[in-house]
Amino acid sequence: MEVPSEEPDTRYKVVLVGSLGTGKSSLAHTFVRGHFDPHIVSTVGSSFISTSLELSDGKAVALDVWDTSGQEVYKSLAKIYCRAANIGVVVFSLTEYSSFESAREWVTSLRATAPEGIVIGIAGNKLDIANAGKRQVSREDALAFAAEIGASYFETSALTREGVPELFTSLANKVPRSTMAPRRTTVRLDGPPGGSSSSGCSC
Incomplete structure (x- = not known):
């Protein structure tokens, strides 16, 4: 990830959605922190961490990366965090076909809740495990699904970082x-200030 040399004056809201256990928290952490954390546990509710990057035109932009819970009980809560999102990433596990089947439902939820014109990406995560002979979702099937819904498709590994910077940067x-939001200062009323916020047990 290319770090901008200047302070970003605009920001994007990025929301990660998908079934439980697909690696959303690890993807967010690996992208923002630059390394895999083996101690991350599944998010309860939602959490976010922020970073910045330089776009292809040289403009700096801040990213608020929201990680939502894939647990059934929190699905309605996840929809709330999709509001005002510029980017939605639907994550499934390449090693669990049922999570791929659920991806369509997550896309539908995103489009019903987020602003019109949201940029949607599909991330087939856990590529490192899939490459070890445990792949359940073919690249061809995933590409066909992404093409059908008009989304970009990426295969990623939060462990090795393969495909992770490309996912968010692309x-x-x-x-x-025209949808860029001006950078704002956020004051938290429910806890200490910092670069991350969490309503769950982990980011």
């Missing part, structure tokens, strides 16, 4: 410039 470059 989608950020697809956001129409």
Whole structure:
């Protein structure tokens, strides 16, 4: 990920959705922190961490990466965090076909809740495990699904970082410039200030 040399004056809201256990928290952490954390546990509710990057036109942009819970009980809560999102990433596990089957439902939920024109990406995660002979979702099937819904498809590994920077950078470059939100200062009323916020047990 290329770190901008100047302070971003705009920001994007990025929301990660998908079934439980697909690695959304690890994807967010690996992208923002630059390394895999084996101690991350599944998010309860939602959490977010922020970073910044430089777009292809040289413009710096801040990203608020929201990680939502895939647990059934929190599905309605996840919809709330999709509001005002510029980018939606639907994550499934390449080693669990049922999570791929659920991806369509997550896309439908995103489009019903998020602003019109949201940029959607599909991420087939856990590529490292899939490459070890445990793949259940073919690249061809995933590409066909992404093409059907008009989304970009990426295969990622939060463990090795393969495909992770490309996922977020590519989608950020697809956001129409007219939808850029001005950078704002956030004051938290429910806890200490910092670069991350969490309503669950982990980010």
